[in-house]
Amino acid sequence: MTRCAVFGTGSWGTAFAMILADAGCEVVLWGRRPELAEAIDRTKTNPDYLPDLRLPDSVRATSDPAEALAGADFAVLVVPSQTLRANLAAWAPLIEPQTVLVSLMKGIELGTVKRMSEVIQEVAGVGPERVAVVSGPNLAPEIANRQPAASVVACVDESVAQRFQKACHTPYFRPYTNTDVVGCELGGAVKNVIGLAVGMADGMGLGDNTKATLITRGLAETTRLGLALGADPHTFAGLAGMGDLVATCSSPLSRNHTFGTNLGRGMTLDQTIAATKQTAEGVKSCESVLDLARRTGVEMPIVQAVVDVVHGGRPTQEVLAGLMARSAKAERR
Numbered sequence: 001m002t003r004c005a006v007f008g009t010g011s012w013g014t015a016f017a018m019i020l021a022d023a024g025c026e027v028v029l030w031g032r033r034p035e036l037a038e039a040i041d042r043t044k045t046n047p048d049y050l051p052d053l054r055l056p057d058s059v060r061a062t063s064d065p066a067e068a069l070a071g072a073d074f075a076v077l078v079v080p081s082q083t084l085r086a087n088l089a090a091w092a093p094l095i096e097p098q099t100v101l102v103s104l105m106k107g108i109e110l111g112t113v114k115r116m117s118e119v120i121q122e123v124a125g126v127g128p129e130r131v132a133v134v135s136g137p138n139l140a141p142e143i144a145n146r147q148p149a150a151s152v153v154a155c156v157d158e159s160v161a162q163r164f165q166k167a168c169h170t171p172y173f174r175p176y177t178n179t180d181v182v183g184c185e186l187g188g189a190v191k192n193v194i195g196l197a198v199g200m201a202d203g204m205g206l207g208d209n210t211k212a213t214l215i216t217r218g219l220a221e222t223t224r225l226g227l228a229l230g231a232d233p234h235t236f237a238g239l240a241g242m243g244d245l246v247a248t249c250s251s252p253l254s255r256n257h258t259f260g261t262n263l264g265r266g267m268t269l270d271q272t273i274a275a276t277k278q279t280a281e282g283v284k285s286c287e288s289v290l291d292l293a294r295r296t297g298v299e300m301p302i303v304q305a306v307v308d309v310v311h312g313g314r315p316t317q318e319v320l321a322g323l324m325a326r327s328a329k330a331e332r333r
Protein backbone atom coordinates (compact mmCIF):
# COMPACT_ATOMS: atom_id res chain seq x y z
CA MET A 1 0.00 0.00 0.00
CA THR A 2 1.25 3.52 -0.81
CA ARG A 3 2.26 5.38 2.34
CA CYS A 4 1.96 9.18 2.57
CA ALA A 5 3.07 11.61 5.25
CA VAL A 6 1.21 14.95 5.09
CA PHE A 7 2.99 17.83 6.84
CA GLY A 8 0.43 20.46 7.85
CA THR A 9 -2.96 20.15 9.49
CA GLY A 10 -4.43 23.34 8.03
CA SER A 11 -7.37 23.29 5.66
CA TRP A 12 -5.53 22.00 2.58
CA GLY A 13 -3.40 19.46 4.45
CA THR A 14 -6.50 18.04 6.11
CA ALA A 15 -8.56 17.92 2.91
CA PHE A 16 -5.65 16.42 0.96
CA ALA A 17 -5.17 13.72 3.62
CA MET A 18 -8.79 12.78 2.94
CA ILE A 19 -8.12 12.60 -0.83
CA LEU A 20 -5.10 10.33 -0.34
CA ALA A 21 -7.00 8.06 2.04
CA ASP A 22 -9.99 7.90 -0.34
CA ALA A 23 -7.54 6.96 -3.10
CA GLY A 24 -6.41 3.98 -1.00
CA CYS A 25 -3.23 5.32 0.62
CA GLU A 26 -2.15 4.87 4.20
CA VAL A 27 -1.88 8.44 5.54
CA VAL A 28 -0.17 10.00 8.54
CA LEU A 29 -0.82 13.71 9.15
CA TRP A 30 1.87 15.67 10.97
CA GLY A 31 0.81 18.72 13.04
CA ARG A 32 3.10 20.94 15.06
CA ARG A 33 0.66 21.22 17.98
CA PRO A 34 0.60 17.85 19.85
CA GLU A 35 -2.86 18.48 21.28
CA LEU A 36 -4.39 19.07 17.82
CA ALA A 37 -2.57 16.06 16.33
CA GLU A 38 -3.81 13.91 19.19
CA ALA A 39 -7.40 15.20 18.73
CA ILE A 40 -7.30 14.47 14.97
CA ASP A 41 -5.89 11.00 15.59
CA ARG A 42 -8.55 10.20 18.18
CA THR A 43 -11.66 11.83 16.68
CA LYS A 44 -10.81 11.82 12.93
CA THR A 45 -11.87 15.46 12.79
CA ASN A 46 -9.89 18.70 12.70
CA PRO A 47 -11.89 21.11 14.88
CA ASP A 48 -9.68 24.11 14.06
CA TYR A 49 -9.82 24.03 10.24
CA LEU A 50 -12.49 21.73 8.77
CA PRO A 51 -14.73 20.83 11.72
CA ASP A 52 -17.48 19.29 9.56
CA LEU A 53 -15.17 16.83 7.81
CA ARG A 54 -15.01 13.26 9.18
CA LEU A 55 -11.66 11.90 7.99
CA PRO A 56 -11.44 8.25 6.88
CA ASP A 57 -10.35 5.89 9.67
CA SER A 58 -7.15 5.14 7.75
CA VAL A 59 -5.86 8.68 8.46
CA ARG A 60 -3.65 8.84 11.55
CA ALA A 61 -2.11 11.99 13.05
CA THR A 62 1.05 12.68 15.04
CA SER A 63 3.28 15.56 16.07
CA ASP A 64 6.39 13.35 15.65
CA PRO A 65 7.93 13.90 12.20
CA ALA A 66 9.97 10.68 12.43
CA GLU A 67 6.79 8.67 12.96
CA ALA A 68 5.13 10.40 9.99
CA LEU A 69 8.11 9.85 7.67
CA ALA A 70 8.93 6.22 8.52
CA GLY A 71 8.54 4.18 5.33
CA ALA A 72 6.84 7.05 3.45
CA ASP A 73 6.63 6.82 -0.35
CA PHE A 74 5.54 10.47 -0.46
CA ALA A 75 6.05 13.37 1.96
CA VAL A 76 3.41 15.99 1.17
CA LEU A 77 4.42 19.47 2.34
CA VAL A 78 1.61 21.92 3.04
CA VAL A 79 2.69 24.54 5.58
CA PRO A 80 2.68 28.31 4.90
CA SER A 81 5.32 28.96 2.22
CA GLN A 82 7.44 31.35 4.26
CA THR A 83 7.83 28.70 7.01
CA LEU A 84 8.86 25.85 4.71
CA ARG A 85 12.63 26.36 4.88
CA ALA A 86 12.82 26.30 8.68
CA ASN A 87 10.40 23.39 9.01
CA LEU A 88 12.01 21.27 6.32
CA ALA A 89 15.48 21.79 7.80
CA ALA A 90 14.26 19.92 10.88
CA TRP A 91 12.58 17.13 8.89
CA ALA A 92 15.26 16.64 6.21
CA PRO A 93 17.55 14.27 8.22
CA LEU A 94 14.54 11.97 8.74
CA ILE A 95 13.63 11.65 5.05
CA GLU A 96 14.35 8.19 3.62
CA PRO A 97 15.97 7.73 0.17
CA GLN A 98 12.79 6.38 -1.50
CA THR A 99 10.58 9.27 -0.37
CA VAL A 100 9.36 11.71 -3.02
CA LEU A 101 8.64 15.22 -1.72
CA VAL A 102 5.42 16.84 -2.91
CA SER A 103 4.67 20.55 -2.53
CA LEU A 104 1.05 21.66 -2.19
CA MET A 105 2.11 25.23 -1.40
CA LYS A 106 1.49 28.32 -3.52
CA GLY A 107 4.09 30.91 -2.67
CA ILE A 108 7.49 32.38 -3.52
CA GLU A 109 10.08 32.69 -0.75
CA LEU A 110 10.81 36.25 0.37
CA GLY A 111 14.45 37.30 -0.08
CA THR A 112 15.61 34.31 -2.15
CA VAL A 113 12.63 34.55 -4.62
CA LYS A 114 12.73 30.75 -4.83
CA ARG A 115 9.80 28.56 -5.77
CA MET A 116 8.80 25.97 -3.17
CA SER A 117 10.27 23.09 -5.22
CA GLU A 118 13.59 24.96 -5.32
CA VAL A 119 13.55 25.42 -1.54
CA ILE A 120 12.79 21.71 -1.13
CA GLN A 121 15.67 20.64 -3.39
CA GLU A 122 18.06 22.95 -1.58
CA VAL A 123 17.07 22.13 2.00
CA ALA A 124 16.46 18.38 1.57
CA GLY A 125 19.43 17.97 -0.77
CA VAL A 126 17.40 16.06 -3.38
CA GLY A 127 17.32 16.29 -7.17
CA PRO A 128 14.36 17.67 -9.17
CA GLU A 129 13.22 14.12 -10.05
CA ARG A 130 12.34 13.59 -6.37
CA VAL A 131 10.17 16.71 -6.10
CA ALA A 132 6.60 17.07 -7.39
CA VAL A 133 4.09 19.89 -7.04
CA VAL A 134 0.29 19.87 -7.02
CA SER A 135 -1.50 23.01 -8.19
CA GLY A 136 -4.94 23.80 -9.56
CA PRO A 137 -8.41 25.17 -8.70
CA ASN A 138 -8.71 23.41 -5.34
CA LEU A 139 -10.56 25.38 -2.69
CA ALA A 140 -10.23 23.12 0.37
CA PRO A 141 -13.79 23.54 1.75
CA GLU A 142 -15.29 22.36 -1.58
CA ILE A 143 -12.90 19.41 -1.80
CA ALA A 144 -13.72 18.50 1.80
CA ASN A 145 -17.34 18.09 0.59
CA ARG A 146 -16.00 15.77 -2.12
CA GLN A 147 -17.21 18.11 -4.89
CA PRO A 148 -15.67 17.27 -8.29
CA ALA A 149 -12.39 19.07 -9.02
CA ALA A 150 -9.25 18.62 -11.07
CA SER A 151 -5.63 19.56 -10.51
CA VAL A 152 -2.13 19.17 -11.92
CA VAL A 153 0.68 16.99 -10.57
CA ALA A 154 3.94 18.28 -12.01
CA CYS A 155 7.41 16.76 -11.90
CA VAL A 156 10.33 16.92 -14.33
CA ASP A 157 10.22 13.10 -14.27
CA GLU A 158 6.81 12.22 -15.71
CA SER A 159 6.86 8.72 -14.21
CA VAL A 160 7.10 10.25 -10.73
CA ALA A 161 4.17 12.58 -11.52
CA GLN A 162 2.21 9.53 -12.72
CA ARG A 163 2.92 7.65 -9.49
CA PHE A 164 1.59 10.53 -7.40
CA GLN A 165 -1.32 11.03 -9.81
CA LYS A 166 -2.34 7.45 -9.03
CA ALA A 167 -1.88 8.03 -5.30
CA CYS A 168 -4.36 10.94 -5.24
CA HIS A 169 -6.89 9.98 -7.93
CA THR A 170 -10.42 9.57 -6.57
CA PRO A 171 -13.95 9.71 -8.09
CA TYR A 172 -14.15 13.42 -7.14
CA PHE A 173 -10.47 14.48 -7.55
CA ARG A 174 -8.98 14.20 -11.05
CA PRO A 175 -5.23 14.94 -11.26
CA TYR A 176 -3.51 15.51 -14.62
CA THR A 177 0.26 15.22 -15.05
CA ASN A 178 2.60 17.88 -16.41
CA THR A 179 6.39 18.20 -16.57
CA ASP A 180 6.32 22.02 -16.40
CA VAL A 181 7.06 22.49 -12.70
CA VAL A 182 8.06 26.15 -13.16
CA GLY A 183 4.78 27.09 -14.89
CA CYS A 184 2.59 25.22 -12.40
CA GLU A 185 4.27 26.81 -9.39
CA LEU A 186 4.20 30.32 -10.87
CA GLY A 187 0.53 29.91 -11.78
CA GLY A 188 -0.29 29.00 -8.17
CA ALA A 189 1.78 31.74 -6.55
CA VAL A 190 0.80 34.64 -8.83
CA LYS A 191 -2.93 33.83 -8.88
CA ASN A 192 -3.01 34.60 -5.15
CA VAL A 193 -1.76 38.13 -5.90
CA ILE A 194 -4.26 38.62 -8.74
CA GLY A 195 -6.94 37.24 -6.38
CA LEU A 196 -6.09 40.06 -3.97
CA ALA A 197 -6.50 42.62 -6.79
CA VAL A 198 -9.85 41.20 -7.91
CA GLY A 199 -11.00 41.07 -4.29
CA MET A 200 -10.14 44.77 -3.95
CA ALA A 201 -12.23 45.54 -7.04
CA ASP A 202 -15.12 43.55 -5.55
CA GLY A 203 -14.80 45.42 -2.27
CA MET A 204 -14.83 48.74 -4.13
CA GLY A 205 -18.17 47.74 -5.66
CA LEU A 206 -16.78 47.39 -9.17
CA GLY A 207 -18.38 45.03 -11.67
CA ASP A 208 -17.50 42.14 -13.93
CA ASN A 209 -15.76 44.15 -16.67
CA THR A 210 -13.17 45.39 -14.19
CA LYS A 211 -12.71 41.94 -12.68
CA ALA A 212 -12.42 40.21 -16.08
CA THR A 213 -9.83 42.80 -17.08
CA LEU A 214 -7.77 42.16 -13.94
CA ILE A 215 -8.01 38.39 -14.40
CA THR A 216 -7.03 38.48 -18.07
CA ARG A 217 -4.24 41.00 -17.73
CA GLY A 218 -3.14 39.20 -14.56
CA LEU A 219 -2.77 36.03 -16.61
CA ALA A 220 -0.82 38.00 -19.23
CA GLU A 221 1.62 39.15 -16.50
CA THR A 222 1.95 35.62 -15.14
CA THR A 223 2.63 34.21 -18.61
CA ARG A 224 5.24 36.92 -19.27
CA LEU A 225 7.07 36.02 -16.07
CA GLY A 226 6.76 32.31 -16.82
CA LEU A 227 8.19 32.68 -20.31
CA ALA A 228 11.16 34.60 -18.94
CA LEU A 229 11.78 31.79 -16.44
CA GLY A 230 11.50 28.94 -18.93
CA ALA A 231 7.90 27.83 -18.35
CA ASP A 232 5.69 26.41 -21.11
CA PRO A 233 3.12 29.12 -22.00
CA HIS A 234 0.44 26.43 -22.50
CA THR A 235 0.55 25.70 -18.77
CA PHE A 236 -1.04 29.10 -18.07
CA ALA A 237 -4.11 28.18 -20.15
CA GLY A 238 -4.53 25.05 -18.02
CA LEU A 239 -5.76 24.14 -14.54
CA ALA A 240 -2.69 25.51 -12.72
CA GLY A 241 -2.99 28.79 -14.63
CA MET A 242 -6.37 30.02 -15.79
CA GLY A 243 -8.24 27.33 -13.83
CA ASP A 244 -6.88 28.38 -10.46
CA LEU A 245 -7.12 32.06 -11.33
CA VAL A 246 -10.83 31.71 -12.10
CA ALA A 247 -11.55 29.76 -8.90
CA THR A 248 -9.62 32.17 -6.68
CA CYS A 249 -10.91 35.34 -8.29
CA SER A 250 -14.57 34.26 -8.22
CA SER A 251 -14.89 32.56 -4.86
CA PRO A 252 -15.69 34.07 -1.46
CA LEU A 253 -14.03 30.90 -0.07
CA SER A 254 -10.63 32.16 -1.28
CA ARG A 255 -8.69 33.73 1.58
CA ASN A 256 -6.73 35.93 -0.85
CA HIS A 257 -9.89 37.15 -2.55
CA THR A 258 -11.52 37.85 0.81
CA PHE A 259 -8.43 39.67 2.07
CA GLY A 260 -8.55 41.93 -1.00
CA THR A 261 -12.29 42.48 -0.62
CA ASN A 262 -11.82 43.69 2.95
CA LEU A 263 -9.13 46.15 1.84
CA GLY A 264 -11.34 47.33 -1.04
CA ARG A 265 -14.17 47.97 1.39
CA GLY A 266 -11.91 50.34 3.28
CA MET A 267 -10.62 48.20 6.14
CA THR A 268 -7.07 49.06 7.18
CA LEU A 269 -4.29 46.53 6.68
CA ASP A 270 -4.16 45.83 10.43
CA GLN A 271 -7.93 45.30 10.59
CA THR A 272 -7.76 43.00 7.57
CA ILE A 273 -4.91 40.95 9.02
CA ALA A 274 -6.80 40.66 12.32
CA ALA A 275 -9.88 39.40 10.44
CA THR A 276 -7.87 36.77 8.52
CA LYS A 277 -7.63 33.51 10.43
CA GLN A 278 -5.95 31.45 7.73
CA THR A 279 -3.04 31.74 5.32
CA ALA A 280 -3.48 34.30 2.51
CA GLU A 281 -0.19 33.59 0.72
CA GLY A 282 -0.47 36.53 -1.70
CA VAL A 283 -0.04 39.05 1.12
CA LYS A 284 3.62 38.07 1.49
CA SER A 285 4.21 36.61 -1.97
CA CYS A 286 3.17 39.81 -3.76
CA GLU A 287 6.52 41.24 -2.64
CA SER A 288 8.57 38.18 -3.61
CA VAL A 289 6.78 37.87 -6.98
CA LEU A 290 7.53 41.54 -7.70
CA ASP A 291 11.13 41.03 -6.61
CA LEU A 292 11.41 37.99 -8.92
CA ALA A 293 9.88 39.99 -11.80
CA ARG A 294 12.33 42.86 -11.28
CA ARG A 295 15.32 40.51 -11.18
CA THR A 296 14.03 38.88 -14.38
CA GLY A 297 13.33 42.20 -16.11
CA VAL A 298 9.58 41.55 -16.44
CA GLU A 299 6.93 44.22 -15.96
CA MET A 300 4.04 43.21 -13.65
CA PRO A 301 1.88 46.30 -13.11
CA ILE A 302 -1.01 44.55 -11.33
CA VAL A 303 1.37 42.84 -8.91
CA GLN A 304 3.03 46.22 -8.36
CA ALA A 305 -0.39 47.77 -7.66
CA VAL A 306 -1.15 45.09 -5.05
CA VAL A 307 2.21 45.68 -3.34
CA ASP A 308 1.49 49.43 -3.33
CA VAL A 309 -1.80 48.86 -1.50
CA VAL A 310 -0.82 46.02 0.83
CA HIS A 311 2.69 47.14 1.75
CA GLY A 312 2.77 50.77 0.64
CA GLY A 313 -0.51 51.76 2.29
CA ARG A 314 -1.76 53.51 -0.87
CA PRO A 315 -5.55 53.80 -1.32
CA THR A 316 -7.09 51.25 -3.70
CA GLN A 317 -8.85 54.01 -5.74
CA GLU A 318 -5.58 55.81 -6.37
CA VAL A 319 -3.72 52.64 -7.36
CA LEU A 320 -6.49 51.55 -9.74
CA ALA A 321 -6.52 54.99 -11.35
CA GLY A 322 -2.75 54.64 -11.82
CA LEU A 323 -3.20 51.29 -13.59
CA MET A 324 -5.78 52.81 -15.95
CA ALA A 325 -3.51 55.80 -16.67
CA ARG A 326 -0.67 53.63 -17.99
CA SER A 327 0.28 54.44 -21.57
CA ALA A 328 -1.68 52.65 -24.29
CA LYS A 329 -0.03 49.56 -25.75
CA ALA A 330 -0.59 46.53 -27.97
CA GLU A 331 -2.29 43.60 -26.26
CA ARG A 332 0.47 41.12 -27.04
CA ARG A 333 3.65 42.98 -26.13
Ligand SMILES: NC(=O)c1ccc[n+]([C@@H]2O[C@H](COP(=O)([O-])OP(=O)(O)OC[C@H]3O[C@@H](n4cnc5c(N)ncnc54)[C@H](O)[C@@H]3O)[C@@H](O)[C@H]2O)c1
Pocket residue numbers: 008009010011012013032049078079080081083087104105106107138139140141277278279281
Ligand atom coordinates in the same frame (compact mmCIF):
# COMPACT_ATOMS: atom_id res chain seq x y z
N1 LIG B 1 -6.78 26.00 1.58
C1 LIG B 1 -6.82 25.82 0.29
O1 LIG B 1 -7.90 25.81 -0.29
C2 LIG B 1 -5.55 25.59 -0.49
C3 LIG B 1 -5.65 24.96 -1.72
C4 LIG B 1 -4.50 24.78 -2.47
C5 LIG B 1 -3.26 25.19 -1.97
N2 LIG B 1 -3.20 25.77 -0.74
C6 LIG B 1 -1.87 26.14 -0.25
O2 LIG B 1 -1.53 25.30 0.83
C7 LIG B 1 -0.64 25.98 1.71
C8 LIG B 1 -1.16 25.84 3.14
O3 LIG B 1 -2.44 26.47 3.17
P1 LIG B 1 -3.64 26.03 4.09
O4 LIG B 1 -4.86 26.46 3.39
O5 LIG B 1 -3.55 24.63 4.54
O6 LIG B 1 -3.37 27.03 5.31
P2 LIG B 1 -4.14 27.15 6.67
O7 LIG B 1 -4.02 28.56 7.09
O8 LIG B 1 -5.49 26.53 6.58
O9 LIG B 1 -3.25 26.23 7.63
C9 LIG B 1 -1.89 26.49 7.81
C10 LIG B 1 -1.30 25.37 8.65
O10 LIG B 1 0.08 25.62 8.85
C11 LIG B 1 0.34 25.66 10.25
N3 LIG B 1 1.42 26.59 10.50
C12 LIG B 1 1.36 27.94 10.63
N4 LIG B 1 2.60 28.43 10.87
C13 LIG B 1 3.42 27.36 10.90
C14 LIG B 1 4.79 27.20 11.14
N5 LIG B 1 5.60 28.24 11.38
N6 LIG B 1 5.30 25.95 11.08
C15 LIG B 1 4.53 24.88 10.82
N7 LIG B 1 3.21 24.96 10.61
C16 LIG B 1 2.67 26.19 10.66
C17 LIG B 1 -0.96 26.04 10.91
O11 LIG B 1 -0.99 25.63 12.26
C18 LIG B 1 -1.93 25.26 10.03
O12 LIG B 1 -1.97 23.92 10.42
C19 LIG B 1 -0.56 27.41 1.21
O13 LIG B 1 0.61 27.57 0.46
C20 LIG B 1 -1.79 27.55 0.31
O14 LIG B 1 -1.58 28.50 -0.72
C21 LIG B 1 -4.31 25.97 0.01
Ligand SMILES: O=P(O)(O)OC[C@H](O)CO
Pocket residue numbers: 106136137138139140192195244247248253254255256257279280281
Ligand atom coordinates in the same frame (compact mmCIF):
# COMPACT_ATOMS: atom_id res chain seq x y z
O1 LIG C 1 -7.96 30.41 -0.25
P1 LIG C 1 -6.84 30.76 -1.18
O2 LIG C 1 -6.96 32.14 -1.73
O3 LIG C 1 -5.51 30.45 -0.58
O4 LIG C 1 -7.00 29.79 -2.45
C1 LIG C 1 -7.07 28.41 -2.23
C2 LIG C 1 -6.62 27.62 -3.43
O5 LIG C 1 -5.30 27.97 -3.78
C3 LIG C 1 -7.54 27.74 -4.61
O6 LIG C 1 -7.09 26.87 -5.62
